[in-house]
Amino acid sequence: MSAQPLAQALETLKQLLLELKRPDTHEPLLQLSLELTPEPLLPWLASQEQYPRIYWQGREKKEEAAAIGICAERFFDTQVSDHQLAESYQRQRALSSNPDLRYYGGLAFDRQVEPWPEFGRARFVLPRVELRRSGNSLRLLLNLDLSRLDSERQSAIATLTALRPTHPQAEPKINLLGRSDIPGYSRWQELVQQVTHPAFNQETPKVVLSRQTRLQLSENLNPWLLLARWQRSSPNSFQFGFQFSPERAFISCSPERLYRRHQSELFTEALAGTTLRGQDPEQDALLARQLLDDCKNSRENQLVRQHIVENLGPLCNYVGAEESPTIFKLPHIQHLHRAIRAELKAGINDFQLLQALHPTPAVGGLPRERALQFIRQQEGYNRGWYAGACGYFNKLESEFSVAIRSALVEPARITLFAGAGIVAGSDPAAEWQELENKLATIMSVLRPE
Ligand SMILES: C=C(O[C@@H]1C=C(C(=O)O)C=C[C@H]1O)C(=O)O
Ligand SMILES: [Mg+2]
Numbered sequence: 001m002s003a004q005p006l007a008q009a010l011e012t013l014k015q016l017l018l019e020l021k022r023p024d025t026h027e028p029l030l031q032l033s034l035e036l037t038p039e040p041l042l043p044w045l046a047s048q049e050q051y052p053r054i055y056w057q058g059r060e061k062k063e064e065a066a067a068i069g070i071c072a073e074r075f076f077d078t079q080v081s082d083h084q085l086a087e088s089y090q091r092q093r094a095l096s097s098n099p100d101l102r103y104y105g106g107l108a109f110d111r112q113v114e115p116w117p118e119f120g121r122a123r124f125v126l127p128r129v130e131l132r133r134s135g136n137s138l139r140l141l142l143n144l145d146l147s148r149l150d151s152e153r154q155s156a157i158a159t160l161t162a163l164r165p166t167h168p169q170a171e172p173k174i175n176l177l178g179r180s181d182i183p184g185y186s187r188w189q190e191l192v193q194q195v196t197h198p199a200f201n202q203e204t205p206k207v208v209l210s211r212q213t214r215l216q217l218s219e220n221l222n223p224w225l226l227l228a229r230w231q232r233s234s235p236n237s238f239q240f241g242f243q244f245s246p247e248r249a250f251i252s253c254s255p256e257r258l259y260r261r262h263q264s265e266l267f268t269e270a271l272a273g274t275t276l277r278g279q280d281p282e283q284d285a286l287l288a289r290q291l292l293d294d295c296k297n298s299r300e301n302q303l304v305r306q307h308i309v310e311n312l313g314p315l316c317n318y319v320g321a322e323e324s325p326t327i328f329k330l331p332h333i334q335h336l337h338r339a340i341r342a343e344l345k346a347g348i349n350d351f352q353l354l355q356a357l358h359p360t361p362a363v364g365g366l367p368r369e370r371a372l373q374f375i376r377q378q379e380g381y382n383r384g385w386y387a388g389a390c391g392y393f394n395k396l397e398s399e400f401s402v403a404i405r406s407a408l409v410e411p412a413r414i415t416l417f418a419g420a421g422i423v424a425g426s427d428p429a430a431e432w433q434e435l436e437n438k439l440a441t442i443m444s445v446l447r448p449e
Contacts, residue, residue: 046224069128106390210419223249238401252406273297273336
């Protein structure tokens with residue numbers, strides 16, 4: 001069938017559903033798919049009224065998805081062991097061999113602490129409806145659980161009927177009424193001093209300390225319109241968002257890949273070490289040179305590289321990491337970057353990868369448990385999904401980003417997050433300034449000149 005406009009495709013799909021007979025298959029899940037004429041996805045998502053709403057765009061921009069509703073999900077609200085997560089993950093994955101079925105979701109930064117409501121310690125959704133762009137082609141996908149076809153048919157028709165066409169919406173008017181930081185600057189100084197104290201640093205060479213910045217607003221923000229604006233100023237980044245109710249949405253434009261897997265081929269990276277962009281090309285190149293030559297920043301990146309390579313070792317036949325870092329440029333800052341490639345051993349699954357890689361010392365620290373313990377006890381706020389792992393998986397491939405450069409949007413307020421790797425040689429004032437630099441892009445979107 002040739003590509004059709006969304007409104008027409010929805011009618012076609014409803015008709016298909018009414019006529020659908022139980023297919024003669026052992027597959028428990030069925031995915032229906034129709035070609036669509038191109039349509040921008042974020043404005044469509046911003047116009048919807050159902051939950052959850054999910055958005056994902058990979059860093060290379062080749063693929064983009066907007067999803068509504070739930071066909072199946074795994075939600076871990078209370079204590080969950082890695083063993084339970086692994087088992088549930090295996091069950092889910094075994095459910096289908098269709099490479100187009102994707103579970104989207106995320107893991108909290110620290111699964112030992114009280115989770116954000118609705119987001120939980122881990123939550124993955126097989127959406128009911130998904131618009132998925134691959135290159136220039138757009139498809140409408142609908143997922144059904146065949147073990148209960150009749151109720152699924154009803155519920156799918158209801159979801160399709162309640163979808164809204166994209167309607168134009170006014171650019172959000174943003175008035176910032178107030179700001180509060182946790183930790184504040186004096187507490188930050190104490191924390192950096194504790195972590196850089198030689199006795200502590202010897203045992204725990206890196207802790208990524210972070211801060212939440214809560215902005216009070218005069219009105220509610222549509223998180224999807226905000227993400228659309230933020231995305232325009234964030235090339236070179238993953239762009240994603242999850243919203244399970246009107247109460248809160250988590251959105252991110254993150255430069256950092258946790259990993260991308262295609263069958264047994266794995267791509268990951270060490271992204272750590274930061275400086276500003278220059279005012280002109282000469283100054284920009286000078287700052288990049290200084291970043292490459294700087295001991296403190298090199299240490300930040302080297303520790304991440306080393307840890308990833310060591311942790312992947314037992315799961316892989318081959319792991320190769322770039323010896324020297326290169327520069328990764330973002331609109332307001334530049335980072336040190338090392339690409340890492342690996343070939344997985346047979347039978348290694350995504351959950352084992354998440355367990356091995358997340359949180360990397362780019363957002364947690366080294367050794368992992370000691371650094372997490374320090375963050376849990378001292379940081380003073382709950383990170384929730386900030387610095388968690390967000391992405392999607394299916395049997396064939398998966399991709400996860402580290403949810404930094406992220407924000408939690410709630411009624412009349414937005415909470416921003418930023419962290420900095422504290423190692424020997426870190427200075428409290430310079431690291432505090434690094435937090436501000438990491439917020440520069442989202443601040444320029446919230447407070448345009
Ligand atoms: C923790 C964050 O970023 C991490 C810390 C960096 C650093 O300290 O140089 C750089 C990139 C990320 O590894 C964040 O942006 O919140
Ligand atoms: Mg840093």
